[in-house]
Amino acid sequence: MSSDNNDVSLSIIVPVHKVQGYLRQCMESILEPGIPHLEVIAIDDCSPDACGLILDEFAERDSRVRVRHLTENVGLGQARNVGLDMATGDYVWFFDSDDYATEGAVRAILDRLNETRPDVLMFDYARSYWNGRVKRSIINHLFREPPAPDVFSLAERPQCLEMFTSIWNRAIRREFLIGTGLRSNSGYYEDVSITYPVLMAAERISLLDRVCYIYRQRRRGAITKTASAKHFDAFDQYDRIFAFMDQIGSYADQFRPTMFNRAIWHLLVIIERPDRIVASEKQRYFAEMSKWYNRYKPTGHTPPEDEPRLADKHRAIERGDFRAWERLSSPTLTAKAKKGTRKVRKLQKRGVVRSKELAKERYYYQMRLRMPIDENLAVFGAYWYRGYACNPAAIYEKVRELAPHIRCVWVVKKGGRKDMPEGVEYVVPGSAEYYRTIAAAKYFVNNVNFPDHLVKRPGQVHLETQHGTPLKKMGLDQMEFPVGAADMDFKTLIERSDRWDYLVSSNPLSSEAWERAYPCHYEMLEIGYPRNDRLVRATERDRVRLRADLGVPEGKTAILYAPTHRDYQRNYSPMFDIGRVVEQLGDDHVLLLRAHYFYKLKDMAADLGWPEDRVIDVSKHQSVEDLSIASDALLTDYSSVMFDYANLGKPIVIYANDWETYRLTRGVNFDLTEFPPGIVARTESELVDAFVSRAAWGDAAEKNLEAFRARFCPWDDGNAAERAVRRVFLGEKLPPVAAPAEASAS
Template identity: 45%
Template sequence: MPRFSLIVPCFKVQGFLRECLDSVLDQCFTDFELIAVDDRSPDGCGAILDEYAARDPRVRVLHLPENVGLGRARNAGLPLATGDYLFFLDSDDTLTPGALRAMADRLAEAEDPDVLVFDYARTYWWGGTRRNALADILTEAGSGTFTAARYPRILDLLMVVWNKVYRREFVARGGFTFPPGYYEDTPWTFPVLLSAGRIAALDRICLNYRQRRQGNILSTTSRKHFDIHDQYERVFAFVAERPELAVWRPYLHRKMGEHCLDILAKPDRLPPGDRAEFFRKTAAMFRAHKPEGATVDGEAALLEGTWPAYLLRRQTERAGQEAARRAVLARRAAAGRARGGWAALHARRPLDENLVVYSASSHRGMLGDPAAVYRAAREIAPQLRGVWVVRDAEAAAGLPEGVEHVVVGSRRYLEVTARAKFFVNDVNWPGALVKRPGSVHLHTHQGTPLKYLGADLLDKPGARLGFDVPQMLRRADRWDWSLVANRHSELVYERAYPCHFTSVRTGSPRNDVLVNGGPSDFRERYGIPGGDTVVLYAPTRRDYRRSGHVDRFDVAEFAADLGAGHTLVVRLHPSLATGPARGMGLAELARRGIVVDATDEPHLEDVLLAADVLVSDYSSVMVDYANLDRPIVLHADDWPAFRASRGAYVDITAEPPGHVAHSYRELAWLFASGAWRDEESARLRTAFRDRFCEFEDGGAAERVVRSLLLGETPPDPATARVPGQSAAGRDTLTSA
């Protein structure tokens, strides 16, 4: 008996069917059967299904003699299913890699619940990907099992059949089947979830829900939307036959009203002449199923009125929205004029020679090089007033106590940026910020440039998608000083940013703590055993994929292959932190303790200090980590594609900081054999450090403060230094 029976109805999807089938048959978990139902499709679906069945015994094909629709096609596949769990997969959607393995593991952990609900991502015809906006519902569900009564938020998820798997015995005992119609998922999903004794959640994207350019039947203008009434009648009938579910009648009553009103609110769903009929039928149904003593409020209360009253309410709302929109625009224009006047007023005042404005990572908080300079300035030059620019109240809340800040765009922001003598940032300031004569801009950059930047991206259209190079260069024209940690960076920045700045060989302030061996409580906070070898995996984003994320290998497999005594820590690129990347398995693996997810750690140096070895690909984090003089391994299985799409200043596979693995097999061997820390690894790392950590001596932040903020004669960064050696006693600063 297989673990899963996947039932895949097919109708007019020949352009997507192979991708769907391949996503199932290529899963690493193989204990399943695939039951494909040809719903008398007039295109080539039937032939494609027969082709797959002929070469893979896991595929069974059922050709229906007539077209019966999606729901009844699923029903036709049910008698053929022999698996423990049923999975109804739409034939234009796809499974993500490792999805069935993740489901199987979660089912085992939850001891075979009736229903397992998992996450999905919408994939768009133009290449975009967006995770389910309600993914937090699955996160909050936790690791146990529950009922809908105990965790009713589970019902807030999209009412579809394909984001769940169902225990076959539970389905058979409940007699659940799909009715005919176009909203057939509604009378399946509500009864199933309300009846399930044990539900489990899987916080992982297991399915890509294809959003076709032409939409689906539920997004077209048609009378077929009247089907929603029949489907809710089936839900109410199901509940009426089961007294133990009577408590759900108020919820379903409101849900039905809101669902139908949502259809009515979309102007392209119903033919104009049918809208009044749809409202009246919904209102009649709403009155008929109103529980005794129930109160109706919110949007659903519209159904207790008449169609003319509904129209008047909508017209009033639209008029109010338009008036509110105009009022907002007027307020914004007035505020803009006021802010402009406020900024102009302060721009006429003298510069404050002791005012330093800081920002990092697009105003995300006190981070990176600017944070290191700020801390050094407070110690060395307390007369300097440092003010941080943050993007919102949330970022402000993350600042240490006592740190002065302003929110970007506010009046205080305009005041301090009009008066400040010094500006310190690792990305460009907003274009609206006007540089006053006499002000000084220090640009610290973010990492060592290994891949193309700035003007060099003009020949890489894929890498600069949505990136305005001329605008970026106009902003970079405000730089006075460009901080560099090696001659390579100096040459690259002067080529990539043809602007009027001077390079200063200061070293990277953010790396002082690495050179000097600063403390880190990362291991303690994540409960990592003291004797474990911490392996940090920090991949970069890919410009040849619109989402930026590509799973290069299975991190769960890597964690298992590392074995006991090792902890695998994963840190995704910051630009992927809020996208689908973590939902592809990382969040679930972290919950289960298989890996540690350090993507949200604000201070990268804490993570680097805790790691015994770094595994990366083409991320500049390897340069920062090299300051620790600890082993580095590169996983470069897609180097030609990466280099072609983004461009690279260095062939990192020819001049690596350690051993290079061109496949996962090679990566696993390097750790199994111990070669990751052999003499050759140390030799490569030494050559790499000599080139890219040239000016790193642990005194960069002090050097920046004394030389660029105070105008003193600073100590000189040594071109050869010993990790942990004090920065004191150096010679003079060199600038180019």
């Protein structure tokens, strides 16, 4: 990579493994437009998910991206070394693939590198927590206090050793790094043995007082937050640092006291965090820490007396007194915690107002929870107990076929009982039968979350299917879009989602979105959508029968109009004049109007004076799959029905008159207008023309649909429900699902 006008160039090295939900944000944040002296080297460390494909997408559209696909998983440290060997930039920046850069960070770093030409440039970071909180590093004052010259050595500013140990908060001159002989190691704390030594070896260090890096604190997935004996790796990494100081000679002696205290601080963090060292291993870890302390303690070292409790811990470690350290490390109740405890007790004394009837029902439920689990009982629900529908219905039917020993019971609100298919067993929420059933069932299947009062017992299994491919932001992703999120309680949402054992993904986009939106401990079932099995297997006979049932006149073009909900609208308001559009479409078109289920509507065609023979209100029809099969084309805006409908290979017209408003208020996972499933209309006249001119059936629309279907329906082969049943109810291992083209080729 060449640089012009003596500007420095930067290589950003990104090892990638199992981060498909976060990788796009990472790559987009560092690929700032208009920066020519930049290369991004992405190392696909044999990632088992879609990461490799995502990286190839970026490389295809941005020449600054270079991708190396490894044939076996080598780990973060070795993947960084591969990237370093490929790098051509003057500087390298090692970047973790589940984190992201702040806006303008890459340009700011390059500007500072050009100004100071250091061996090491250090910049600040912030932690981003799953609940939306972002907090700048607690040592950010070190960038300002005392004021630093543009360039300095570590001897002039030894407090730089107090900065965070990760390698991603610094850019390092590539030739300098290679000259030190330092390479990334394997292990939990591989950063440590490079981050400190490069500062000691550097002749020129510079600072950038700016948050350039966002360190994502994931709820799951961080190996350093997993209790394991692998945390003992920290001792080996700090051994390497002191060996490096021995190598560079007496110059390093001035850093030994600070480095020693820093190491002990870190080793204490590891043992004192509840998620690092298991209780049975703590005494062994402490003994190793004591040996390490006495091996490397600098001559004349004194414990940090300005922090009495920490000083006492130092003395306990030096003596090898595990019991003394335990007493010093036992948690103390802070004033804030005491205040919170008093508040809880006050509320307990005051009591919670609740109906006697509900209390009685819940007491009965608690009693039933003491009874054994019925290994052959399954509970099904859909759309907050509205009725028999969607993915749960498809799975239910396949359970009856493949696992007939399982008794299946639906939970249905009173108003939905009349629409239950004959022979399907159900209970009404709140009834004694309901509480008895949910207390005893082994399996739970739903396309939304079960209510908060449902207690997940050990041994019970929850299968969450969702009810649509997420064009719009969902779950935790909604925190950035308050209009769409409204008053959503994200903490409670995640607590509900923590009950899931399995989560169905309809396509790669869903897998990416669900990982971010619901960062919980479940198995992702990348199997396609069970409800789409029916669409894939639909026949012409099905189509004819359903059209007759709906009253669609023979020979008419039936357009299914299925708009989505607008969070910025209080009530349903059609986005175009339906009566006028129907008139312009002509007598040979019929509109099947399916309003979103959020809206409680009467017969709109009759109420609004639309021609009832040409606008058929199907909002209350139980099955959108039936409507899809019966129709000739789909008209929608941003509804997830488009992803299902694409399986039929029939035209889809997107009416996107308020796309920018929807995108900004609800948030989206991709730009539908750039990658549509057919024709995109932005005005009423364009909408009418798409059908009247037959452009919706044209070559361009067909090409769009083909690409859309390949991207979003790769696993819909008619067998999704069977895969769900075999994995969840029969305990079988599933092979990866082949895309239809791959399956036919084989």
